[in-house]
Amino acid sequence: MRKPQTIVNKIWNKHVVHEEKGKPDLLYIDLHLVHEVTSPQAFEGLRLNKRKVRRPDLTYATMDHNVPTKNRDVVKDEIANKQMETLRKNCEENGITLADMYHPDQGIVHVIGPQLGLTQPGKTIVCGDSHTSTHGAFGALAFGIGTSEVEHVLATQTIWQERPKTLNVKVEGELGPGVTAKDLILAIIAKFGVRFGTGYVIEYTGDAIRKLTMEERMTVCNMSIEAGARAGLISPDEKTVEFLKGREYVPTGEAFDNLAKGWLELATDEGAVYDQTVTIYAEEIEPQVSWGTNPGMCVPVSGSTPVLNEVQYKEDVQRALEYMGLEENQPITSIEIDHVFIGSCTNSRLSDLKKAAAIVEGKKVKPSVRAIVVPGSFSVKFQAEKAGIDTIFKQAGFEWREAGCSMCLAMNDDFVPPGSRCASTSNRNFEGRQGNGARTHLVSPEMAAAAAIEGHFVDVRRFTGVLN
Amino acid sequence: MEAIQKHTGLVYPLNRTNVDTDQIIPKQFLKRIERTGFGQFLFYHWRFDDEGKKRPDFALNKAEYNDASILIAGENFGCGSSREHAPWALLDYGFRVVIAPSFADIFYNNALKNGIIPIQMDKQQVGQWIQQAVESKFTLEIDLEGQQIIDTKNNEEVHFDIPAYHKEKLLNGWDEIALTLQLENEIAAYEQA
Ligand code: SF4
Numbered sequence: 001m002r003k004p005q006t007i008v009n010k011i012w013n014k015h016v017v018h019e020e021k022g023k024p025d026l027l028y029i030d031l032h033l034v035h036e037v038t039s040p041q042a043f044e045g046l047r048l049n050k051r052k053v054r055r056p057d058l059t060y061a062t063m064d065h066n067v068p069t070k071n072r073d074v075v076k077d078e079i080a081n082k083q084m085e086t087l088r089k090n091c092e093e094n095g096i097t098l099a100d101m102y103h104p105d106q107g108i109v110h111v112i113g114p115q116l117g118l119t120q121p122g123k124t125i126v127c128g129d130s131h132t133s134t135h136g137a138f139g140a141l142a143f144g145i146g147t148s149e150v151e152h153v154l155a156t157q158t159i160w161q162e163r164p165k166t167l168n169v170k171v172e173g174e175l176g177p178g179v180t181a182k183d184l185i186l187a188i189i190a191k192f193g194v195r196f197g198t199g200y201v202i203e204y205t206g207d208a209i210r211k212l213t214m215e216e217r218m219t220v221c222n223m224s225i226e227a228g229a230r231a232g233l234i235s236p237d238e239k240t241v242e243f244l245k246g247r248e249y250v251p252t253g254e255a256f257d258n259l260a261k262g263w264l265e266l267a268t269d270e271g272a273v274y275d276q277t278v279t280i281y282a283e284e285i286e287p288q289v290s291w292g293t294n295p296g297m298c299v300p301v302s303g304s305t306p307v308l309n310e311v312q313y314k315e316d317v318q319r320a321l322e323y324m325g326l327e328e329n330q331p332i333t334s335i336e337i338d339h340v341f342i343g344s345c346t347n348s349r350l351s352d353l354k355k356a357a358a359i360v361e362g363k364k365v366k367p368s369v370r371a372i373v374v375p376g377s378f379s380v381k382f383q384a385e386k387a388g389i390d391t392i393f394k395q396a397g398f399e400w401r402e403a404g405c406s407m408c409l410a411m412n413d414d415f416v417p418p419g420s421r422c423a424s425t426s427n428r429n430f431e432g433r434q435g436n437g438a439r440t441h442l443v444s445p446e447m448a449a450a451a452a453i454e455g456h457f458v459d460v461r462r463f464t465g466v467l468n
Numbered sequence: 469m470e471a472i473q474k475h476t477g478l479v480y481p482l483n484r485t486n487v488d489t490d491q492i493i494p495k496q497f498l499k500r501i502e503r504t505g506f507g508q509f510l511f512y513h514w515r516f517d518d519e520g521k522k523r524p525d526f527a528l529n530k531a532e533y534n535d536a537s538i539l540i541a542g543e544n545f546g547c548g549s550s551r552e553h554a555p556w557a558l559l560d561y562g563f564r565v566v567i568a569p570s571f572a573d574i575f576y577n578n579a580l581k582n583g584i585i586p587i588q589m590d591k592q593q594v595g596q597w598i599q600q601a602v603e604s605k606f607t608l609e610i611d612l613e614g615q616q617i618i619d620t621k622n623n624e625e626v627h628f629d630i631p632a633y634h635k636e637k638l639l640n641g642w643d644e645i646a647l648t649l650q651l652e653n654e655i656a657a658y659e660q661a
Contacts, residue, residue, distance in 0.1 A: 017658045018651050023633050026651065028658055038551065040501035051645065066499070079499040086501050130550040130574060146552035146578035147503075148644075156648045158655060194486060195544045198573060228547065230573050294486050294547075316485055411495050418518060430490040430548060432513050 004269035007235050008166050008201050011141045011266065015124050017158055024162040030123040031140075032153050033109050034061040034096065036087040037411070038128030042151035043090040054157045056095040060118055061087060064108045065411050067101050069374050069401035076413065094154075105248075107377020107403045110134040110345035114218065115379055117247025121236040121263035126153055131345050131427065133224040136233030137217035138240055139266055141201070143230040165275040167200035167229065171208035173282040178461035180355075181216035182347060182425070182444035184208070185223040186288035186298045188280055194296040197229025200275065203268060204234050208282035214243040215351045222346045223427050226295040235267035289332045289457050290429045290442040292320035297429070298442065301459045305330045323431055324439050325419065332457050335441070337421045340371035340452040341434070342398075342445050344408035344426035348376030352425065352445040353384050357392040359449035359460065365397035366455035372399040372414065374406040398452070410435045423451040469583040471641030475564050476609045477537030480528060481601040487541055488548035489575060493557040506553055507560030527602075538565040538608055540597050546575025555582045565610050567617075569594050580634050583641065585612060587628045612639060 018026035032055075039061070046053070053059060066080040075081045084101070091098040099105040105112055110131050113119040121139035126132060128150040135142035145159065153159055175184060202224050204217075212220065217234050224232025241260045244250050251259060286300035297320055299305070307329045311317045321328060326335065342348070342356050353375065365371045373393050375381035381403055384390055390400045407414040408426040410433070416422045418437030425448050426433075429440040443451065450463040461467040497509040514526050522529045528536070539558065545568040546554060555578045558566065564584060569591040571579075579586045587610070597619075600606045609618040612635060617626045637644065648655075 018654050026648065026654075028655075037498050041503045041552075044501065044503075049643075049645070077499070083499050083501060128550060128552075130548065144550040144574055146550055146555075146574060146581065148552060148578065148581035152645050152648065155645045156655060157659075158648060160644070160648070194547065195570060195572075198544070198570065225548075228544070228572060294488070313485060315483075319484075409495050411498065428488075428490070428548060430488045432494055433490050436494070436513060436518065 004272040006166050006203060006268045006272045006274060007139055007233065007266050008141065008164065008203065011122055011124065012163060014122070024160040026158050027124060027161045029126050029153050029157055029159060030058060031113075031118055031125045032059045032157075033113055033125065033127035033132070034059060034087075034150070035065055035109050035127070035129060036063045036083045037065045038147050039090065039150055040083060040086045041147050042128070042154055043094070045151040046154060051155045053094040053096065053154045058157060059096045059154070061091050061096050062099040062106055062109050062112060063087060063101050065405045065409065067402070067404040068412050069404045069406045069414060072101055072402055080412065104378055107379065108345045108348065108405055110222065111348060111376035111380065114138065114214070115247070115377055117244050117250035120244060120250070121240060122266050126159065130225045131222055133230065133232045134218050134222040134345055136221040136224065136231055137214060138244070139233055139236035139263065141231055141233065144225065164201040164231070165199055167197060167202045168274040168277040169202050169204050170277060170279045171204065171206040171282050172279060174208055174211055175282045175285060178446065178464060178466045179285055179287060180444040180446060181212055181219040183285055183288045184282065185220045186290065186295065186442060187285045189223065189227050189296045190288065190298040191280060192227065192278060194226060194294050195228040197224060197227035197232070200229050202227065202229045202232040203274070204232060205268070209234055210237065213351065214239055215349045218349070219346055223295065226427060236263045237267065287444060287447050287460055289447065290440070291324060291326060291332065292317070293323055293429055293431050295427065295429060295442060299332060301332050301447070301457060303332055305332070325421070333459070334456065335421070336456045337369060337423045337441070337451055339416050339420055339422035340365075340369060340448050341374070341407040341422055341424040341426065342372070342448050343374030343376065343406055345376065346427045347425035347445050348374060348380065350380050350383050353380070353389055354387070356445035356449040357389045359446050359464065360396040360398070360453060361392050363396055363453045365452045369452055369455055371397065371452040372401060372407065374401040374414070375403050377403045407434055409433060410438070416440070423448045423457070469581065469641050472564060472583050472585060472638055473613055474609070474611055475537070475585070476607065477564065478533065478535050479538045479540055479597060479601040479606045479608055480533045480536035481598040482539060482541040483598050483602070485542035486544045486547055489546055489551050489554040490548055492546070492554040493551065498551060498553050503556050504560060506557035507562070510557040510561045532605060535562070537562050538567065538610070539563050540567045540594060540601065542594070543569045543591070545571050546579070547572040550574045550578070552578045552582070555579045555584050559584055567594060567597070580638065581644070583638060585610060585630070585638060587617070587630070589626070589628060593626060
């Protein structure tokens with residue numbers, strides 16, 4: 001009988017173009033996603049060397065990082081404008097499909113890939129963006145690359161990669177009511193640290209993962225990079241097939257049935273061996289709130305900031321507390337916020353917005369809080385509006401925006417002012433990430449919504465009466 | 469990229485762990501469409517205050533580190549965003565070598581593509597060198613070919629590991645795309661299969 005294999009090895013073996021002892025493998029890339037910020041220098045490199053884009057048909061571009069979300073027609077920033085203009089020109093010259101700012105398929109690159117069905121199980125997917133790991137939710141091997149690698153993939157449709165080690169993150173049991181996929185991934189990173197995945201591809205397994213919806217799986221895989229892993233994936237199952245059926249770039253009829261059969265066969269075989277396995281129990285997880293300046297600095301909402309004498313990296317913790325304007329041993333629920341951001345490739349899909357809307361429905365955002373919702377794509381926005389979700393948010397006092405990365409990294413006009421505090425559904429709480437001097441707390445959409453109403457962090461389960 | 473065989477330089481110690489690429493180069497400087505000119509923005513918010521004035525307490529601003537070209541830092545250097553602007557900024561500022569107990573994968577690769585030598589070294593040794601460089605001007609000599617770091621002051625030599633293929637590329641300053649394109653037949657064969 002054939003030796004049981006992990007999904008990572010199955011995908012890898014199918015994509016090796018060239019192998020040589022003592023060298024990385026040359027891997028073929030099935031889908032290359034491109035955005036405006038990390039690509040201009042790559043196209044310029046091609047031009048200087050008189051090279052062409054090898055497979056424009058396997059390349060897909062959008063604009064997301066820089067785009068204005070208030071009024072599309074006003075790009076105040078000349079340099080940002082130039083960057084978008086450059087992408088337009090590069091795509092046109094090279095015959096690459098571009099969903100630009102006004103295109104109905106526009107959105108955050110990691111939201112539109114799955115939405116369009118470009119993302120499929122078994123594909124190798126790269127993008128000049130570290131959250132490319134998101135696409136792993138579909139059982140694709142997807143990872144972020146630098147601009148030199150973007151240029152390499154444009155020119156050759158391949159990339160040199162060392163066969164990664166595999167790390168099985170097993171999530172047993174089932175998440176409790178009010179506890180989300182975001183809480184799960186934050187708890188995993190808090191427990192095992194921001195570098196435990198370095199050098200590995202994570203495969204998330206276990207009952208709790210199987211029970212997640214596809215959108216929830218994307219939230220989990222999205223933050224794999226925050227654990228140091230370039231890629232994180234989940235073996236495809238019937239939910240994966242069901243999600244992709246009928247999407248724009250997915251074949252139909254018999255072709256689809258054959259494809260789907262192949263997808264299901266990719267799942268990790270019973271008895272396959274990983275280089276490492278860690279286990280976490282879903283029942284033990286509470287809603288999470290980050291208190292510090294990396295995503296591992298995170299505690300349950302019932303907890304407090306660390307006590308300096310009890311931590312390993314005391315200087316780092318002290319610096320983080322100072323930056324965040326927090327005391328040691330301060331209860332999380334005592335932290336008052338000024339901003340709420342619901343958006344980003346982690347939590348800006350329709351289900352995220354629906355769940356947050358359910359929390360704020362009929363209530364009002366605390367007057368001292370400025371709250372914004374930024375849908376992940378034009379399509380998400382459109383569907384949300386059809387369902388009346390925008391009205392719920394607006395009536396509660398939220399701003400309702402156009403799709404883009406927005407306040408996740410604050411490259412456009414949406415930022416958190418110095419010293420202000422934001423409950424954010426994004427993935428990074430680094431110093432200055434949401435604006436110079438901004439203080440970011442990572443939370444789920446439900447927790448962000450509840451914080452907007454109360455003006456400070458609350459356990460959303462108490463807020464909704466799940467717990468009393 | 470520029471080939472690099474040997475490098476002797478002044479050490480700048482950055483005693484912080486998990487230095488993310490958002491700190492190395494903040495996002496407001498990612499809008500350029502060139503690869504050059506990023507050095508002025510390196511560690512921007514650590515080096516400059518809100519009015520753009522140099523922060524005197526940030527060591528890199530001190531005159532004694534003006535010529536630093538070797539950066540030594542704590543674990544997980546370069547984590548976070550994939551932005552290659554991070555190594556571009558380091559290089560443009562004058563850094564050719566980064567030494568740390570561990571690196572984030574994407575940063576490690578991005579550094580190599582730009583002729584920066586990322587050297588992984590055990591925590592204790594890194595701690596020692598950081599200490600030395602904090603106390604007084606401290607120079608190290610990197611011999612990439614021999615995979616040695618030479619501390620002339622203390623007359624010590626320390627071996628470092630680097631995968632052979634990375635080393636070869638750095639030593640020769642090879643254009644990786646040109647090398648890959650020599651495998652055109654294999655790529656085409658794969659596409660037809
Ligand atoms: S939403 Fe944030 S993390 Fe996601 S791609 Fe955009 S900037 Fe990156």
